Amino acid sequence: MSLLTAAPVETIVAPSVDFVAIMPVLILLGAAVISVVVEAAAGRKARYPLQVGLSAVAILGAGAWTVVAGSKSHFAVTLAGAISVDQATYVMWGILLALALVSVLLMADRVSEPGGAFVAQAAARIGSARDRTAALTATPMQTEVFPLTLFAISGMMVFPAASDMITLFIALEVLSLPLYLMCGLARRRRLISQEAAVKYFLLGAFASAILLYGIALLYGYAGSLRFADIAAVSQAGGRNDLLLLIGMALLVVGLLFKGSVGPFHSWTPDVYQGAPTPVTAFMASCTKVAAFAAMLRIFMVAFEPTSWSWRGVMWAVAIASMLIGAIIGITQTDLKRVLAYSSVAHAGFLLLGVISLSEKGVSSTLFYLLTYGFATIGAFALLTLVRSGEGEAPHLSAWAGMAKKSPVLAGIMTLFLLSFAGIPLTSGFIGKLTIFTAATESGMAPLVVVAMVATAITAFFYLRVVVLMYFAAPVPVTGGVDDSETVAVALPGAFTMIVIAVCAAVTLLLGLLPSAVIDLLTVHFPLLS
């Protein structure tokens, strides 16, 4: 008796689609497809303005739609329960699109690195004649990065809105696959860029296979792929709990990997260092938003009834993440790696908000993601400006005495670093304050104490950079023969200038006048599913 003969023949009813609710995703996906066509059809010169314009317009359009539909409270669970668009979704989308717009502008800059941060021809073998000519003549960058970015942003939009496991998995892959490629497109130091792409790809694919096995076991447990059904079945109980527990563990490991949390962070420093800096900024801000927003929904909707079984483990993961990020970060000498370990530590803080499982926890996590995202993009944007003969100079020694070379750059960098450290009057302080308050109210006071200690440790390595910039003498030119080691501050192009100004303004404003934004980002339960 096979399944097909046993099951009664059902007529398949086409699911209803609420186009108004999912329009922001459709705008971005549509723009991504058009962008591929532009890449193929438009002339070499015309591509760059077309691609930048298209990406910016698509993100702005999706953002405007999100704001309007969100303010009208147009909520829906659509596509046969695959996507839920509720108030939390709109907030997540808004944050994601704001950060994505800034990242895309940073990618589009072709001034501080002549020709752009991306390689002129990714297919040209490193060291071949074609590759060297492109490097010498500063051939303009490939614009393939824009369609890839648009696809990645679409995946990131669907990821936190997903309400069943199929959509979750597809969205995860749609956001990951373009990112793997984008990591390998750096113009300078192409070998380490390609190495970062290989590492990210192999580890990422490994993690998604683990996540997928988790999904399979949860499906075996609940008999359904929808979050709400999994919650209902686990609440009723009476089934094989082993499947539930192992499935949950594997699924969460996959998600924690994407969010570069705690013991699953091993790819983060290498990939952040090797990838082109604008892509690193994009990954550090937008991927984190997507991963944590998706975690919020899964924990709140699917795993809330079984929180007794996983909360203890998540405590351990959060502690591990905070301490690993803080302690290993101290030993780093490359600013990109410092920021990578800082992102691991921040992932631990964010996890506090996620496992609070309260309205306040969700709201504070989203606010923290906003503050952290803008500060990170700003810091990476500044990093693209400090250059030596062989491109960016991310080594900490290059930043010694920066306040004398460029007081403005040193000042703004200090602002971002203070925000990471959570010093009052910056957005980072408000972010930490809200998240720690939410965690304490959910009975996680011991965890908050650990978080405080981790904050103090991370403050050490942020302030070390500040001290280096203000109180250390610039390192003299070593060797004295060639001047490739001379560190200079490049004049930013218009796009980078806008990015830095916006990030600095947001970091200051959210630190001084946070209440309006916090009100806007406050999520009201219940989440639809």
Added chain:
Amino acid sequence: MTPTYYLVLSALLFGLGAVGVLVRRNAIVVFMCIELMLNAVNLSFVTFSRMNGNLDGVVMAFFVMVVAAAEVVVGLAIIMSIFRSRRSASIDDANLLKY
């Protein structure tokens, strides 16, 4: 024959794939082990679909196949590009990024 056997087989295949990812050195072989893991999961999905008596798992298996194909495209492109510059597909040779 009970469906449980298929689940055990799937778990074994998944474990083999995972071990392969961790111990093999050649990027292509590592990648093949990841594909083995995905296909092991597919076996689980189909088996659970039969046990649960609905078609969700079968649908998911199709999606996994599509995603695996897309992953091959991206993965082989990345591995090819690093192979062309290094003349080696060993993941132990890619060691510029550390500390």
